[in-house]
Structure formats: C-alpha cells, structure tokens
Amino acid sequence: MSALVSAGALPLVSGANAHATQTPAASGDEAEAAEETLELFVAPDAAVTTDDATELKFSVLLRNSGELSAPEGSVELAIGERLTGTSATPRAEDLAVDPAADPTGDPTDASAPPARTVIATASVDAVSSGKSQHVTVTVPIKDAGLTSSAHGVYPIYATYRASDADAASSLTAFSPLVWGGPAEASATVDLTSIVPLTLSTKILSLPTRAQLGQEAGRLTALMDYAVQTQSIVAIDPRFVVAVRGYGLEAPQAARDLLARLESATIPTFLLQFGDADPAAQAALGASELLQPAGFEFVTRFGAWEQPDPAAPGEGDAAEAADPAHPASAKSTASSQPADPADPPEPTEPPDAAEPAEPTEPTEPTDPANGEVPPPSDEQLTEWQHGVAAAWPAPGQVGPRTLSLLRAAELDTTVLRSDNVSLSGGPRASLGDASAIITDAELDAGVQLALSGASETERALGGAQAAARLALTAGSDTKGLVLGVDRGGSTDAEHPEQVLSELTTQRWIKPIALGAQQEGTAQLAAALPDEDRLELLDAATENEATVLEARATLVNPEYLDGYQRLRLLTLFATRNAAPDADFSATAKQFAKRDRELHDGVRLVGTKRAQLVGGSTKIPIQLRNSLPFDAVVTLEVAPTSAALRVPERTFPEIVLPEDSSERVLVPTTSRVSSGDSALLLSITSIDGEYTASSGKLEITISSAVETVAIAVLASAAALLIGFGIWRSVRRRRTHSPRE
Numbered sequence: 001m002s003a004l005v006s007a008g009a010l011p012l013v014s015g016a017n018a019h020a021t022q023t024p025a026a027s028g029d030e031a032e033a034a035e036e037t038l039e040l041f042v043a044p045d046a047a048v049t050t051d052d053a054t055e056l057k058f059s060v061l062l063r064n065s066g067e068l069s070a071p072e073g074s075v076e077l078a079i080g081e082r083l084t085g086t087s088a089t090p091r092a093e094d095l096a097v098d099p100a101a102d103p104t105g106d107p108t109d110a111s112a113p114p115a116r117t118v119i120a121t122a123s124v125d126a127v128s129s130g131k132s133q134h135v136t137v138t139v140p141i142k143d144a145g146l147t148s149s150a151h152g153v154y155p156i157y158a159t160y161r162a163s164d165a166d167a168a169s170s171l172t173a174f175s176p177l178v179w180g181g182p183a184e185a186s187a188t189v190d191l192t193s194i195v196p197l198t199l200s201t202k203i204l205s206l207p208t209r210a211q212l213g214q215e216a217g218r219l220t221a222l223m224d225y226a227v228q229t230q231s232i233v234a235i236d237p238r239f240v241v242a243v244r245g246y247g248l249e250a251p252q253a254a255r256d257l258l259a260r261l262e263s264a265t266i267p268t269f270l271l272q273f274g275d276a277d278p279a280a281q282a283a284l285g286a287s288e289l290l291q292p293a294g295f296e297f298v299t300r301f302g303a304w305e306q307p308d309p310a311a312p313g314e315g316d317a318a319e320a321a322d323p324a325h326p327a328s329a330k331s332t333a334s335s336q337p338a339d340p341a342d343p344p345e346p347t348e349p350p351d352a353a354e355p356a357e358p359t360e361p362t363e364p365t366d367p368a369n370g371e372v373p374p375p376s377d378e379q380l381t382e383w384q385h386g387v388a389a390a391w392p393a394p395g396q397v398g399p400r401t402l403s404l405l406r407a408a409e410l411d412t413t414v415l416r417s418d419n420v421s422l423s424g425g426p427r428a429s430l431g432d433a434s435a436i437i438t439d440a441e442l443d444a445g446v447q448l449a450l451s452g453a454s455e456t457e458r459a460l461g462g463a464q465a466a467a468r469l470a471l472t473a474g475s476d477t478k479g480l481v482l483g484v485d486r487g488g489s490t491d492a493e494h495p496e497q498v499l500s501e502l503t504t505q506r507w508i509k510p511i512a513l514g515a516q517q518e519g520t521a522q523l524a525a526a527l528p529d530e531d532r533l534e535l536l537d538a539a540t541e542n543e544a545t546v547l548e549a550r551a552t553l554v555n556p557e558y559l560d561g562y563q564r565l566r567l568l569t570l571f572a573t574r575n576a577a578p579d580a581d582f583s584a585t586a587k588q589f590a591k592r593d594r595e596l597h598d599g600v601r602l603v604g605t606k607r608a609q610l611v612g613g614s615t616k617i618p619i620q621l622r623n624s625l626p627f628d629a630v631v632t633l634e635v636a637p638t639s640a641a642l643r644v645p646e647r648t649f650p651e652i653v654l655p656e657d658s659s660e661r662v663l664v665p666t667t668s669r670v671s672s673g674d675s676a677l678l679l680s681i682t683s684i685d686g687e688y689t690a691s692s693g694k695l696e697i698t699i700s701s702a703v704e705t706v707a708i709a710v711l712a713s714a715a716a717l718l719i720g721f722g723i724w725r726s727v728r729r730r731r732t733h734s735p736r737e
Helices: 029-037 092-096 209-228 237-246 252-262 278-283 377-381 399-407 440-451 455-473 495-503 530-541 543-552 556-570 582-597 702-733
Strands: 003-006 038-044 055-064 073-080 116-124 132-140 152-162 171-179 189-197 232-235 268-270 412-416 420-424 427-430 433-438 479-483 508-510 518-523 600-603 607-610 614-623 629-637 648-654 658-668 672-683 689-700
Touching: 038 152, 038 455, 055 073, 055 116, 055 152, 055 171, 055 455, 073 132, 092 152, 092 171, 116 132, 152 455, 171 455, 189 209, 189 455, 189 495, 209 232, 209 237, 209 252, 209 495, 232 237, 237 252, 237 377, 278 399, 278 530, 399 412, 420 427, 420 433, 433 440, 433 479, 433 518, 440 455, 440 479, 440 495, 455 479, 455 495, 530 543, 530 556, 530 582, 543 556, 543 582, 543 629, 543 672, 543 689, 556 582, 600 672, 600 689, 607 614, 614 629, 614 648, 614 672, 614 689, 629 658, 648 658
Parallel strands: 003 132, 038 171, 189 232, 189 479, 189 508, 232 268, 412 433, 427 518, 607 689
Antiparallel strands: 038 055, 055 132, 073 116, 073 152, 152 171, 420 518, 427 433, 600 614, 614 658, 629 648, 629 672, 672 689
C-alpha cells in the first residue's frame, strides 16, 4: 500500500519503483550487497510549487533489486539552503553527509556540506527481493521554512537508514524543489527546443498503414507543441517515406501531418532513417552514411493520383525555415511530390474492398492504362528547404563523426554540452561548420520526466528540468537549447503535455534558434560504447548472409529494402543510452536475421512409411518470409530400393507466411527395408540452396499383400456364410410347404 504521512509521523509503507544515490556503507558483506541492490528516489509531486500552496508533497521510493531482503528502517527528509549558480546537480559531499551526525554543517568551511533541516521522518518495513515501497510525505509550507520572499531552488534530501546499521548501508537521494520560480521575479531564460518526430520502438522497419494511423496522433500533438514554442523539428524519414509510399492508402491523419511538415515555417531537418547514429557508423570506419536500399516492399501497397500539370512548382514552396542556418537540405529529386493533403482528382479510384494488407504484391502499374506508377526513391526521400543537419547519439561524437557528416554535406551538428567546450551561446561555430549545443542537464531531466520507470522517477525528472531552467534564468546564461530525448518522446503517453508543463512557466521565453546567442564550440571527443559497436559490426557483417535468401523471392528487391531498414533501426540513437539493454536488442535482431535467412525451408522431414508398392509421399514446404517466394524442389533416393520417377518440381510458388505440400510419386522395389529421400529447396536457377534434408523411409510392401489376402479371406467367409444361411433356411421351410 501507499501511505500519506504528515511531518514527523512514522508510517508503514509498501508498493512502487525508484532510483537512488548512495552514501558510504556500513561495514560487512550484507551492507555491501545492500549498496549494490537498494535504490532510493525522492521527488516533489509538482515540478514547480506555487505561492498559493499550503503544503509540500513528496514521493519517496525504496526499491530492492537484489536477492536478499532489505531490513526495516526509516527515511528522513531534509531541506537545504537555497541553491545558487546554474546547476541543480548535487556535489558528492552533499550526498555523503549524515544529518544525524552533523545536521548543521560547518559554516566556516566552504567545502563542507551545506546545512540541512529535517522536515519529516517516515518508517519503512523490510523490502523483499524484487519489491519496492512507496510513501507520500506531506509537509506544511511553514515547517519547511519557505516564504514568499524567498523564492528559488532548494535541495531536498531523503536518507534511508536500516534499524540495524550493520545490516545495510544508508542511502541518500536528492531532488531539487522549485519554490515559486527564480529568486529574482523578473528573471527569464531563452529556450529553444529540438522536438523529434520519431516512431515507436515497436516499428523495426517501415510502418504499416495501421501503425501510421496509431503514430499520427502523438506526432501531430508534438508538432502542435513545436509550432507554439518555435522549436526545431527533427523528423524520422521513415514517416515521410511511408506516407508517400502508401499514397492514397495512407491514413488521412498521417497525410495531413506530412502536409503540415512540408509547408512548415519553423525549422525542420531529416534524421537518418530509423534515427540511425552517425557516431556509431563513424566509429566502425564507415566512409559514408548508411542509406536505404529501396522501398518497393512498401510501395506495392500504395495507390496514387495523377499529378496536376497546373500545380505550383518547386519555386513556389515555403521559404527557408531558419535564417540563422541558410543551408538547405540537399534535394534528392528535381520535383516534389503532390501535396497529400490536397491531391487532384483521381483518374482511377482505389478499390474500397481491398484488404488492409494484401497477401500478394500489387502488379506493376501501366501509365498508358491510366495507372500511376509509384514515386521513385528520390521522390520518396526528398525534403525541400530543410536544414542540412545531423543529430548523433548525445555525448558520443568524435572527429570521425564530424568528418563523416561533412562528407555527406551535413553542415550543422546537434551536440550535447558535455561533448563540447562552449564559449558563448548555444548557436555555435564548430571549426568550419556550425553546431547546435543542447544542455546536458536539462536534457537529462526531461528524458527522465518522459521515460522514468515509475511516477516518482518521472516527477524527479520534471523537478530537475524545472530547477535547471529556474537557476539559469537567474544567471548570466540567458539561452538554453533543449534536445528532447528521442526515445522518451515515444515512451511517454502524452509527451507534448510533459514538455508543455516544463517549458511554459512564466520565466521561460520560447524563441527561435536564430534569436539565440552565438558562441564558439570545441569538440571534447568521445566514443560510443565498445560492446555496442561490436554488436553493430556483427549485424552489419551479417547483412550479406541474410540477403542470400533473396534468390528464392519473386521480388528479391523487397528483402534488400526491408533488411536495410531493419539494420538502420538497430543503429538508432535510443540504443546508445547508458540504461539501454542493447545486448538484448541485438540478440532479438540476430534471431530475426536467422528467421529471414531460413525463411524458406522444409518442415516435418523426420520419417515416413511406404506401405504398398507405390504411393505419393507428401513433402511440406514453409515460407515464413513476409514476401512471396518461388522455388524448385529436388528429390533423390539414397538407394535402389526406391524409384522416384519425377525428381524435380520446378517453380513452386509459396505466398508470404504460408505452407505448401508437394506430393512425390514413389515406388518400392523391395518388399521391406529402409531407405531415404534426399530433399533440397533451391532457387529456380538452381544456384542457391535454401534448405535441405533427409526423409527416412520405412518400406513395408508385404503388408499390402497380407492385407489383401486377409480381406479376400474375410470376403470369402462372408459369402460362404451367406450361402449356408440361405440353404438352411430353405430346408427349414420345406416340411411346412
């Protein structure tokens, strides 16, 4: 259960999740184990506490992820002196102090921990392995010592102590508390946000039409927020290509959003497909960025209208988005697709009875018959008037990454502040190129607010972000850039609401990037995680192996495009986060690789029995690929005991995700014994073997002879019995007659 506690009360509590910072442990093996497995969180219920509040509410969470139970004890809340400077991140000595030993600190020692005032104490029961406990602590404003003339950011400390000090170490967690806003009422901070329109982690290639419909609502809400706050929009090209690739078959909400993006006056730029990480590609020695290998596997489901010859040309498109960054994204085609929000009259209406996902690809269109061919890859991917920018994984960019991006003519790089040395504003020059510098502390707070595992963690993230903005407003640093976490924006149910709550306070002034102060940045080189790079390298090397299966497909190019999009998505920046379980992600990717490579295969080839001189043996073929296959089945006996008149079964069509049975005529040359059939599935040209196997055959031809003899004997007996009964009946009736 969860408990509501007034200051000084001692509740018994249970339930919820959290994260912690630890103080020095008590001695002993059990205390050391507790350090490694116990986590503690504390957070105010509201990111900003306003003047009209009469009480403070704090959420405290203790989580035990170890194998041993955590002992019962208490959690003590304390408030520190108002923070100064621009950072709400606590020092190590702030978390190491034990208020029970020294609650006042040493005012004569500048390096000593600051004074704390205990404002509440709550008791906790023992926490079983894998469980957690949650308590809500309510403290009157007057007991916290807060007044309307002392606005600002205050540190809150929660300290857990076991009743038996030898059983577990004490833990201290920290959270900032924003009371009323910045200390100076007129203080403001300029804020520019980079809002990502990325797709759900469940979408591992291009989205289906159903998935587009599900994503459109969230992405539209984020676009609304971006427009209201003059943000920069970073777009996953998979959304653009999918909407254009399905054409009239795309959900209307997705088409409307694409139309808004194409005509937007706020800055936009395209990420790599799947939000792939350029830093990881550079670290693996890539000489150019990974590119898609085609989109035919999606456009086969599309339908398009004839372009209007009178439609405005490219020169009439919206003006460039950001004067501070005049470089436009390089167009990959000479003409822009028709606006999906306002298409011309169709020459051939789409079939309303077509199923949601056709089981067979659409036949190639014929313009001579009035059918419209699908857009080219260049038309699907072009992005007019966008900023030529890239956004690598935060904090992992080195010189190789910048060189790779310059080779791709991407002159602006989004970097996090812990990856550079910055002088001046966040709109910075970086050598002969430019950079947008996001604030690492603000980014981390918003990320936790969006994707924290529990309500307490999300509240903590909101408090951290609000504190960073409030402290910056009262400093000489007047401008910040927020890089909204690309994984968190897909995890949160309503990310736009979280962002709006955190970035629309009275002291925050949303501005366009061009209005931010200029600065100069020097790269503080960093590298991606080595383990992640090894797994990505293995997946890249295995791509050629997976594509061997293309030889069995009716349309081999479908697998080319599908597999490359999967690989690009594996490179996603969200997988570079420190808390990402990328090894599990890579394991699932490798499993799917094997499924694709072995997609066309023999099934049920253990043993069969041949009863009689001849029969047709069923051979089961399975196609688990998402595309149609056409193959040849080769059959050969292993001995002269079997005769197979027809050994080649050519051009067997296997629709996507289906099975097919082939009957192989077989004759036995012996009355009994064992033999086998060697089976192989090959491409129609015979150059690639998709699957092979051996079907053991038990021959029992004598069984047929015995069965016939038995049946004949039984028939003779039945006939004889019938004759006997007829004769007997006649003899019985004769005297009466």
